[in-house]
Amino acid sequence: MSIRLGIAVALIAGIATFIFTQAPEDQAASLQSRTAAVYDSAPVEAEFIPASALAATGAALTGKELYIRRCGACHSVDQNRVGPRHRGVYGRKAGTVPDFRYSSALKKLNLTWNEKNLDRWLANPTAVAPGTAMGFQLRDPSERKRIIGYLKSVSK
Numbered sequence: 001m002s003i004r005l006g007i008a009v010a011l012i013a014g015i016a017t018f019i020f021t022q023a024p025e026d027q028a029a030s031l032q033s034r035t036a037a038v039y040d041s042a043p044v045e046a047e048f049i050p051a052s053a054l055a056a057t058g059a060a061l062t063g064k065e066l067y068i069r070r071c072g073a074c075h076s077v078d079q080n081r082v083g084p085r086h087r088g089v090y091g092r093k094a095g096t097v098p099d100f101r102y103s104s105a106l107k108k109l110n111l112t113w114n115e116k117n118l119d120r121w122l123a124n125p126t127a128v129a130p131g132t133a134m135g136f137q138l139r140d141p142s143e144r145k146r147i148i149g150y151l152k153s154v155s156k
């Protein structure tokens with residue numbers, strides 16, 4: 001009886017140890033310290049916003065705020081970055097910012113940016129211009145609408 005009890009206790013202790021050493025917090029912490037070591041030289045610590053939090057706050061954001069969050073990593077209104085600058089994009093022919101190096105997919109795309117094709121573009125650029133260099137999709141139709149409104153406002 002006491003041997004059985006001993007085995008039972010050992011088993012429970014073993015399982016508990018296993019569970020606690022596998023705790024996700026621990027894994028996250030060790031991953032974080034490893035990541036910190038790798039990115040030690042990075043000048044600014046990146047702000048980490050979980051996708052779920054972004055989606056939750058998205059509803060309250062204006063077109064401009066959404067533009068900064070969703071597009072700002074690659075675009076700005078007045079400067080070419082990874083993607084071309086956007087002032088004047090609404091009503092402009094695709095692929096025509098003179099000092100930006102577009103993919104051939106975008107250069108040969110014969111279309112003028114309006115509400116309808118900007119909406120299709122943002123939902124899935126590859127479907128509009130197969131082979132495009134813009135690797136980004138915005139799934140939320142309401143966010144697309146607000147961002148397009150903003151692009152319009154910087155194109156007057």
Ligand code: HEC
Pocket residue numbers: 067070071072073074075082083084089093094095096097101102103104105106113121122131132133134135136138147
């Ligand atoms: C990961 C980087 C990236 C993100 C994020 C991104 N884009 Fe782009 N975008 C590009 C690149 C690169 C191009 C040029 C594509 C090409 O040459 O094929 C482009 C091109 C475009 C064009 C065509 C412009 C023109 O002059 O014809 C529009 C419009 C556009 N992006 C809008 C947006 C908007 C609005 C967002 C945010 C909702 C966004 N993009 C997010 C990289 C990005």
